[in-house]
Amino acid sequence: xxxxxxxxxxxxxRVGILLGGGTSVVxxxxxxxVWAACDVGAGSAxxxxxxxxxxxxxxxxxxxxxxxxxxxxxxxxxxAALAAALLLAVCCAWFLVTWLGVLDSYPDPVCPGNVPPWxxxxxxxx
Numbered sequence: 811x812x813x814x815x816x817x818x819x820x821x822x823x824r825v826g827i828l829l830g831g832g833t834s835v836v837x838x839x840x841x842x843x844v845w846a847a848c849d850v851g852a853g854s855a856x857x858x859x860x861x862x863x864x865x866x867x868x869x870x871x872x873x874x875x876x877x878x879x880x881x882x883x884x885x886x887x888x889x890a891a892l893a894a895a896l897l898l899a900v901c902c903a904w905f906l907v908t909w910l911g912v913l914d915s916y917p918d919p920v921c922p923g924n925v926p927p928w929x930x931x932x933x934x935x936x
Contacts, residue, residue: 822884825895826877833876833899833906834869840903841911847926850913864910872902908935 838861844850851857876895884891912924912935921927925935 819881822877822881825880825892826873826875829876829895829899830869830873833872833903834865837868837903837906838865840907844907844911844926844929847928848913848921848924868906872899875902904933 841864842857842861845857846854851860876898879898880891880895882891883894912929914924923935929935
């Protein structure tokens with residue numbers, strides 16, 4: 811019988827895969843929307859191809875830290891581990907969108923400061 815404070819690897823991996831996948835989808839869609847609003851790239855087909863190639867990398871890059879975080883913290887408190895994993899997923903999505911989506915070196919009159927007009931002002935974009 812497993813200890814009450816012990817978390818199975820499968821549970822941590824499931825959380826990492828699910829939250830990492832969600833983070834990947836949200837980040838990919840948000841980056842695509844930022845690029846479309848700011849007229850970045852060669853066109854929607856080229857941008858879509860780039861994002862399709864990046865999406866699995868986003869998933870992998872976020873699933874591992876999420877699984878590790880959940881696995882470490884869930885041994886003490888599962889709800890706190892889930893809350894910490896959700897917070898990390900949101901932070902990862904924000905980082906990916908602001909790092910890859912909002913391009914500092916791409917001047918565009920449509921997006922002053924390279925931030926789309928629909929971006930909320932209370933969320934820093936750079």
